[in-house]
Amino acid sequence: MAARKTTKQPAEKPNVSADELKALYKDMLLIRRFEEKAGQLYGMGLIGGFCHLYIGQEAVVVGLEAAAEEGDKRVTSYRDHGHMLACGMDANGVMAELTGREGGYSKGKGGSMHMFSKEKHFYGGHGIVAAQVPLGAGLAFADKYQENGRVTFTYFGDGAANQGQVYETFNMAALWDLPCIFVIENNQYAMGTSQQRSTSSAAIYERGKSFGIPGEAVDGMDVLAVKAAGETAVAHCRSGKGPYILEIKTYRYRGHSMSDPAKYRTREEVQKMRDERDPIEQVREMLLTGKHATEDDLKAIDKDIKAVVNESAEFAKNSPEPALEELWTDIYA
């Protein structure tokens, strides 16, 4: 099976209904506003340690979640807040984990990079670059073993794509036909090293070729293109044909983490992406020009989201720190 490039056009004719388009808009905007608030709370010292924001990449996870079904699994790296919100985890619980409080998803013991939700089939939040790749294949292995028809979305970055364990995993996933979608979120920078400086071949989606894993490149600033590619990948995996690779070309507006001044790229490069390719603005434009929504409708959505995000910040500030006894719990089951 040869790898192929996507032939999908940016969706001039949306393959979704007005309501679906609005839902995608809402989901992306929630992530954007949530992350802005997280950045603010970090600035206030309420969030500590490392904090990696997803701003700019929202269409990737929102588009793919639109292609997922109940019970499908997902696992990702430390840039994980967007994935959690997109799979339906509660904003309050996520924000409270960022502030290290009792009300957080991990009772404050995991932090920004290490969060999980059994209920939402979200398997982390992993801090070691590319460790989530074999873990994701393992989740898919369990699905195949249990014959439950589920698929796993295994997200990793262009930087992680250079780790050896990715190719160990590709080999096993293809060998065993694991229902695993490898989603490479190519935001073009592995921390401060551009793809050009770290990657011998630009076409990361072709790296499954020698394992017989089909792959395609997708415009990750276009949520409809992502959704369509996700549907293709899901259908492939669910039908028992084995893994699939999606290289989704995206862009992060902020630094790698909160303490990254991002001197490895120009301000103009970032601004150009924001002005011309912003995933949320693109959908906003579609909603307005297609007369699916009025400015007032969008303002109302914006207001609702702000309320959710502000409430999460309040919850995260007011939730107590974990009891000191928590230091000694959850070490053994």
Next chain:
Amino acid sequence: MATEILMPALSPTMEEGTLAKWMVKEGDTVKSGDILAEIETDKATMEFEAVDEGVIGKILIAEGTEGVKVNAAIAVLLEDGESADAIVASAPVAEAAPVEAAPAPVAAAAAPAAPIVDTSPDWPEGTPMKQQTVREAIREGMSEGMRRDDTVFLMGEEVAEYEGAYKISQGMLAEFGPKRIIDTPITEHGFAGVATGASFAGLRPVVEFMTFNFAMQAMDHIINSAAKTLYMSGGQMGAPMVFRGPNGAAARVGAQHSQDYAAWFMQVPGLKVAMPYAASDAKGLMKTAIRDNNPVIFLENEIMYGKTFDVPDVEDYTVPFGKARIWREGTDVTIVSFGIGMTYALEAADKLAEEGISVEVLDLRTIRPMDTAAIIKSVMKTNRCVTVEEGWPQGSVGSYISSVLMQEAFDYLDAPVINCTGKDVPMPYAANLERHALITTDEVIAAVKQVTYK
């Protein structure tokens, strides 16, 4: 309502910084994502972005100001239609939660009265016994675990069609089929990660490393993924699985195939570590390991695989973790060991008995959890202790036992504890050098004589 823009923390360690440059002026309209200012931290100059929309009403801290504390108000943002006159500067409120000291673990009592030790026999008197090698016992433990629970599977290099590089899984493919006995490519990092992921989703993998030396390739998944996830997830999910295989020196295989990792794994909270000596323990501990809801490191030994022991011939024989086994009672000195180290311990005890020295020999069986109560109880009787292991001396299992005895049984010790370990060298290939690199029975005997002042 006017809101204050506060000096941001822009790194995990920043407490104050320099407001290098304002990128906006009073009266400017800003929206989320606009750059407000450049701020110098101890590490870099960072751009500081607006989060909310509004009009810059007042700049409170002039550019070029050094030592601006995190969370100090640096400007005021007005909403549409608000006047700058309405601004009342308020003191910055530090909202970061106070840091409280964590409670220290309960300080050890200098001299415990009598530690509570489970001394119940592993099998009742009169239990029918059979003769079995360690190899057969491990296989039987795994097979019984697999018959009992469909979510248990075995994966590793050569475990299925080859029937195991050391024939541990002989016959298992025929019984359980290729779905549950899975040959992997030679890819330890990868398959350890795949197995750990499968355990998150509710399966119970048994991962065979052809030897534990190769588990170094998989260390990240064993420690970072398997051992820590239960804690990091606040108890939501963990890794009920077993990593097993031969550990330590075999014979003449050189430095890269001869390391004892007991002390390495023992250090990690979240892991359990079993290291059986006898076949009955190999079987009983294996069954317990498979049923355990945590990642278990199961350290076997190639030289032990062919040794034969009595094993209870009963339906469901298990051995609990954290319960040492007293192989031999004695009054003059306690030898503590585990795994193949027991060979030297028991041999030394036999020889010392001929010289009239009565040795109590304790087999830890699991080194995490470790039955320190049994060690202390024994030392309270003998007042002397020698530890025996094949691993390296610095940071050895024995050195941990020594520290426990120092803290919890100091008043009972009549001599310093001696740790008999492998030598502090990579394993040599030459037969004579290898013999000297490992612990020897003579060294154990000499250590016992030293602590008994004989």
